Amino acid sequence: MCLLTYFPPGAAPNPVALSVGARVNPHGHGFAVIAGTRIITSHGMDGTAVIDHFTAVRARYPRWAALFHSRYATHGERSVDNCHPFRLGGDPRTVLAHNGTLPKRVHPRPYDRRSDTRIAAEEYLARHPFGSIDTRRGARGLGSWLGSSKLVILTVDPAYRHSAYLFGESAGRWDGGIWYSNTSYQPRPRRPARRYLCRSCLNVDFDRTSRYCSRCGWCFDCDTVFPDCECAENHHADRHPPPHGRLGLPSTHPHRPPKSPISR
Numbered sequence: 001m002c003l004l005t006y007f008p009p010g011a012a013p014n015p016v017a018l019s020v021g022a023r024v025n026p027h028g029h030g031f032a033v034i035a036g037t038r039i040i041t042s043h044g045m046d047g048t049a050v051i052d053h054f055t056a057v058r059a060r061y062p063r064w065a066a067l068f069h070s071r072y073a074t075h076g077e078r079s080v081d082n083c084h085p086f087r088l089g090g091d092p093r094t095v096l097a098h099n100g101t102l103p104k105r106v107h108p109r110p111y112d113r114r115s116d117t118r119i120a121a122e123e124y125l126a127r128h129p130f131g132s133i134d135t136r137r138g139a140r141g142l143g144s145w146l147g148s149s150k151l152v153i154l155t156v157d158p159a160y161r162h163s164a165y166l167f168g169e170s171a172g173r174w175d176g177g178i179w180y181s182n183t184s185y186q187p188r189p190r191r192p193a194r195r196y197l198c199r200s201c202l203n204v205d206f207d208r209t210s211r212y213c214s215r216c217g218w219c220f221d222c223d224t225v226f227p228d229c230e231c232a233e234n235h236h237a238d239r240h241p242p243p244h245g246r247l248g249l250p251s252t253h254p255h256r257p258p259k260s261p262i263s264r
Contacts, residue, residue: 001024001025001072001099001182001184002025002069002070002071002072002084002098002099002100002181003021003022003024003025003069003070003099003180003181003182003184003185004067004068004069004084004097004098004099004150004152004172004180004181005017005018005021005067005068005069005178005179005180005181005185006065006066006067006152006164006166006178006179007058007065007066007067007068007178007179008065008164008177008178008179009062009063009064009065010062010063011062011066011177011178012058012059012062013051013054013055013058013066013068013178014176014178014185015051015055016187017175017178017180017185017186018047018051018054018068018070018185019047019048019051020184020185020186020187021070021180021184021185022047022048022050022051022070023047024070024072024184025070025071025072025184026047026070026072027045027071027072027073027078028043028044028045028070028071028073028078028079028080028082028083028084029043029044029045029046029047029050029051029068029069029070029071029083030042030043030044030050030068030069030071030083030084030085030097031050031053031054031057031066031067031068031069031085032066032067032085032095032097032154033054033057033058033061033064033066034061034064034065034066034154034156034163034164035057035060035061035064036061036064036156037156038092038093038156039092039093039094039095039154039155039156040057040061041085041095042054042057043080043083043084044080044083045078045079045080045083047070051068054066054068064163065154065163065164066154067085067097067152067154069083069084069085069097069099071083071084071115073115074101074115074116075101075107075108075115075116077113079113081113081114081118082113082114082115082118084096084097084098084117085097085152085154086117086118086121086122087121087122088121088125088126088153088155089121089122089125089126089127090122090126091157093155093156093157094153094154094155094156094157094160095153095154095155096117096121096125096151096152096153096154097117097151097152098117098120098149098150098151098152099149099150099151099168099181099182100146100147100148100149100150100168100181101116101149102116102117102120102146102149103145103147105124106119106120106123106124107119125142129141129145130142130145133153133160133165134160134161134162139167142167143167143168146167146168148168148171149167149168150166150167150168150169150171150172150181151165151166151167151168152164152165152166152167153165153167166179168181198213198215198216198218198220200213200216200218201213201215201216201218203215203216
């Protein structure tokens with residue numbers, strides 16, 4: 001999945017949203033903050049530590065664009081070396097971060113521990129295969145190659161017309177002046193535990209599919225341990241009425257025509 005977050009100039013980070021995204025996407029984190037004529041970057045596997053570092057750096061340099069990325073690994077090993085953002089062609093003046101799955105051209109080959117985004121940054125995109133992204137043709141070429149993926153580029157290289165580029169903007173969402181590549185930054189409401197807490201063995205079973213506790217057989221309707229459930233017969237009779245006639249076929253009473261089957 002991954003979560004890519006873009007901060008326009010002046011936008012302050014939401015640590016709660018970043019923390020939620022880091023828990024959902026736990027395989028490495030990193031950020032980039034434009035600080036005048038340079039870009040400050042940092043990476044780490046500890047989401048809380050990276051978020052704290054980012055908020056501190058962002059507080060010192062709020063005037064320019066920034067990005068934060070939490071990774072959910074699909075290609076490449078789970079290591080700091082595969083944490084976004086990556087330098088474009090090794091140039092510290094331009095970095096990029098990505099959310100999604102890139103074309104097979106940049107997928108790692110056997111024994112290559114790099115992620116697809118890292119390969120793209122170090123090799124493929126470093127050659128500027130679509131030309132300048134400041135041109136309509138170049139921007140369209142890169143956008144078409146990305147497909148449904150999202151990409152943020154930050155740069156202090158004077159060869160670029162802008163310092164920040166956001167591809168796939170419509171596939172993400174703006175919230176509080178900050179752009180998120182998906183909704184994994186939003187806290188998910190917890191289901192009430194009381195509906196899943198067995199009062200007999202105190203087991204909490206969120207995956208319960210029947211009316212009985214999967215550990216001890218406690219009935220949540222009549223508070224009796226299976227098979228001594230007092231409402232089992234009534235429950236069975238309500239949901240499974242006895243068939244009429246032989247083999248469950250409709251009754252053929254001479255004064256009552258058989259019922260027609262109902263399609264559902």
